[in-house]
Amino acid sequence: MSNDDCTIRVEEVHKRFGSLEVLKGVSVSVTRGEVIVVMGPSGSGKTTLIRCMNLLEEPDSGTVSVCGRVISCGPGCKGRERAREIREIRTRAAMVFQQFNLFPHMTALENIIEGPLSVRGLRRPDAIALGERLLARVGLAEKRDEHPARLSGGQKQRVAIARALAMEPEVILFDEPTSALDPELHLEVLQVIRELADEGMTMVVVTHEVQFAREAADRVLFMDDGHILEEAPPADFFANPRHARARTFLRLVAHTSEPLEHAEEPPLPLHTG
Amino acid sequence: MDLLGESFPMLLKGLWMTLMLGVVSFVIGCVLGAAIAMARLSSPLPVRIVMWCYVALFRGTPLLIQVFLIYFGLPQLGVDIPPIQSAILAFSLYASAYLSEHFRAAIVGVDKGQWEAANSLGMSYPRMLRRVIFPQAVRLATPSVSGQFIHLIKDTSLASVITVVELTRVAESVGTASFEYMQAFLIAAAAYLLINTTLTLGQGLLERRMEKAYA
Numbered sequence: 299m300s301n302d303d304c305t306i307r308v309e310e311v312h313k314r315f316g317s318l319e320v321l322k323g324v325s326v327s328v329t330r331g332e333v334i335v336v337m338g339p340s341g342s343g344k345t346t347l348i349r350c351m352n353l354l355e356e357p358d359s360g361t362v363s364v365c366g367r368v369i370s371c372g373p374g375c376k377g378r379e380r381a382r383e384i385r386e387i388r389t390r391a392a393m394v395f396q397q398f399n400l401f402p403h404m405t406a407l408e409n410i411i412e413g414p415l416s417v418r419g420l421r422r423p424d425a426i427a428l429g430e431r432l433l434a435r436v437g438l439a440e441k442r443d444e445h446p447a448r449l450s451g452g453q454k455q456r457v458a459i460a461r462a463l464a465m466e467p468e469v470i471l472f473d474e475p476t477s478a479l480d481p482e483l484h485l486e487v488l489q490v491i492r493e494l495a496d497e498g499m500t501m502v503v504v505t506h507e508v509q510f511a512r513e514a515a516d517r518v519l520f521m522d523d524g525h526i527l528e529e530a531p532p533a534d535f536f537a538n539p540r541h542a543r544a545r546t547f548l549r550l551v552a553h554t555s556e557p558l559e560h561a562e563e564p565p566l567p568l569h570t571g
Numbered sequence: 572m573d574l575l576g577e578s579f580p581m582l583l584k585g586l587w588m589t590l591m592l593g594v595v596s597f598v599i600g601c602v603l604g605a606a607i608a609m610a611r612l613s614s615p616l617p618v619r620i621v622m623w624c625y626v627a628l629f630r631g632t633p634l635l636i637q638v639f640l641i642y643f644g645l646p647q648l649g650v651d652i653p654p655i656q657s658a659i660l661a662f663s664l665y666a667s668a669y670l671s672e673h674f675r676a677a678i679v680g681v682d683k684g685q686w687e688a689a690n691s692l693g694m695s696y697p698r699m700l701r702r703v704i705f706p707q708a709v710r711l712a713t714p715s716v717s718g719q720f721i722h723l724i725k726d727t728s729l730a731s732v733i734t735v736v737e738l739t740r741v742a743e744s745v746g747t748a749s750f751e752y753m754q755a756f757l758i759a760a761a762a763y764l765l766i767n768t769t770l771t772l773g774q775g776l777l778e779r780r781m782e783k784a785y786a
Contacts, residue, residue, distance in 0.1 A: 352691055381696070389693035399684035402785050403706045413692040416702060447785050465692060 304330050304365035304468045304500075306351055306391065311360035313346055320346045322524035323360070328469065328502060333495045335511040335532070336504045338521035339547055344504045347521065348471045351502065352391035353384050364390045365468055389417055392462035396474040398454040400446040406433060406457045407442045413465045425464075432460040436490050452483035456490055469500040476507060506551050512536060520544045574754050578745045585741030586762050592655075592727040592737060593766075596662035597720050603663065604670030611675055613696075622671075629668035635729050637661045642733040658730035666723050673719060677712035678704060710781045717774035721767045728763075738762055 306328040313321040320343045328334055336344040349355040350362055353369070361368055364387045369380060400409050410432055411425040420428065433439050436456040446454055455475055462470050472491065476484040488510050495501060495514045505511065511518055511532050518535040520528040522543045528535060539545050575582075611622045629637065642657040652660065681704050689699040731740035742759035746752040 354687055354691060385693040385695065388691055393687075393691035395684060395688065397684050399682075399688035401685065401688070401703055403710075412702060413694070416698050417693045445785050461692075 304390075305363075306365075306469055306500075306502075307361070307363045308347070308351065309361045309363075311347075311350055311357040311362065313343075313350060313355060313357050320524055321350070321357070324521075324524070324526055325360075326519065326526060326529075328500060330468075330500055331498045332500055332516045333514050334502045334517050334519060335515040336502060336519045336521060337506065337511065337547070337551075338519075338527075339543075342521040343524045344519075344521045345473055348393075348473055348502050348504055351469075351471055352388045352393055354393065362387075385417075389413075389465055390468045392465045392467035392470045394455070394458050394462050394470060394472045394475050396477050398446070398451075398458045398478070400454055400458055400461070402446050405443045405445055406438060406449070406460075409446070409457055410461045410464045413461065418465065428464060429460075432463050433457075435463075436460045437486075450483060451479045452486045455479065455487045459487075459490055459494075463494075469502065470494070472501065472503040472505065474504050474506075476505065508536065508548070508551055520547070522547075574745065574749055574751050575758060578741070578755075581741050581745065582738070582758065582762070585736060585738040585759075586766075588655075588735065588737040589724065589727050589739075589762075590766065592658055592662060592730055592735070593720070593724040596659050596666055596727070597723055599659070599663035600666030600670050600719075600723070601716075603667035605674055607667060607671035608674035608678065611671065612678060626668045626671060629665050630672075634661065634665050634726055635732070637665055638729055638733060654730070654733045654735045657733060658727070658735050662723060662726060662730075665726070666719060669719050669722075670716060673712050673715040674708070676715070677708040680711045681707045710778075710785075713774065713778055713781070717770060717777075721770055724766055724770070725763060 308324060308326045311321050311324045312319065320341075322343075324343070324347055326334075326347075336347065338344045346355055350357050351364070353362065356369075367383070367387050367390065369383050369387070401412065404412065407426065407429045410429040411420075411422075414420040414425040414428060415422065430439065430442065433442055436459055438453060438456055438460070441449060441453060441457070446457070449457065459470075459475075475491065476487050479487065484507065488507060491501070491503065492510070492514050503510075503515075515532045518528070518530060518532050519526050520535065520539070520541075520543075522541075527541050528539060528544055535544075536548065539548060607622050607625065610618055611626075614622070638658065638661040641652060641661050642654065645652060685703055685707065686699070689703040694702070727737060728739035730737050731743065734740075738759050742755045746755035749755070
């Protein structure tokens with residue numbers, strides 16, 4: 299956490315997969331401490347947008363910078379130098395995936411300390427201490443030595459969040475973190491994300507969780523067809539979305555997802571597996 | 572059963588040679604195969620083309636022809652390799668072509684999300700392979716690689732045609748000497764079966780152990 303003015307800047311990013319243009323010139327900047335929720339119908343480009351923010355997808359054109367770091371090496375420069383620049387950006391922008399993507403051959407703790415050991419160069423005892431602290435923070439201290447196969451979906455996602463935190467990133471990117479979970483497990487994950495937001499962690503969250511967006515977001519981005527259609531504080535966005543597409547989308551989401559009326563209550567009892 | 576008693580020492584020698592040919596060729600084949608698999612996954616195009624040709628060549632021609640080319644053909648070019656070494660060379664190259672495909676399939680078969688998770692942690696490519704991809708690929712490759720080992724054990728019988736005294740060769744000479752062909756070859760068949768059944772059981776054990784490591 300060296301840079302006090304660490305901003306993610308996405309400028310005029312275009313991305314196409316084959317003949318399909320997924321991002322059609324998207325610009326957004328995320329300032330330190332900000333929580334941004336990205337919403338939009340499937341295929342609107344929201345997942346691609348956050349994947350561009352840590353260069354899991356490389357934009358076809360436009361620039362992405364994380365805390366001022368960009369891929370400076372142009373088309374002529376390939377190989378090691380470029381790979382190193384990309385890796386550096388990725389360590390600053392951690393990712394939490396819809397499908398968790400925990401390493402199945404490692405325990406919960408090993409999953410969390412892999413990055414600190416392999417990438418940050420922490421000493422093993424320090425990494426373990428960090429890992430244990432983070433497990434406790436996501437409420438899973440007692441699952442330290444369990445493999446992912448023994449964890450519920452909600453527990454897996456919380457371990458994945460701890461794994462992202464272990465990199466001490468500048469920003470955490472959440473790609474539909476609750477979409478693969480049974481409805482009764484959403485809350486325990488959202489609770490953890492909520493706490494991070496309250497602690498001032500910079501986050502970009504792709505989600506359809508309206509209640510979460512209302513309560514935690516500083517800004518909501520609504521994407522449609524590769525563009526950012528609306529960009530507003532949640533109160534404005536949900537009260538009066540300006541575009542018909544956004545209104546339709548919100549009506550559909552309201553129908554399909556249960557409102558989280560009890561978000562203040564503690565998470566449901568944990569599955570013991 | 573008399574035949575078994577009389578020729579037991581010879582058969583044992585043959586069995587030992589068969590095992591040696593199989594194990595040594597398998598180990599060399601694995602090392603070569605792993606190198607080929609990696610080269611095919613992450614190398615400049617010319618290297619990949621060469622590797623593709625190598626695999627096509629050794630998978631697309633009969634092993635017996637490869638054995639003959641090395642043992643009978645190479646001496647014409649001034650390269651004289653003794654029988655046992657010729658057999659090992661042929662078996663290793665042949666196995667490496669197949670094994671490289673098994674390894675490649677296993678690596679490619681590791682869930683895409685695993686690569687992405689490792690990537691998003693900022694892990695370097697070698698580190699990612701070693702810590703995340705290989706441990707999972709090994710598990711995926713185990714059935715097909717064990718199958719290849721079993722094939723190889725049986726294929727070592729081809730060494731008999733270039734005078735290597737292994738199980739098949741011993742059975743043949745025991746049969747010729749005693750005219751008890753049926754018995755001699757049945758004994759050899761039983762020995763192969765014994766080795767391969769042991770391997771199959773070992774594979775099952777290995778798979779169960781790996782299964783456990785995930786839970």
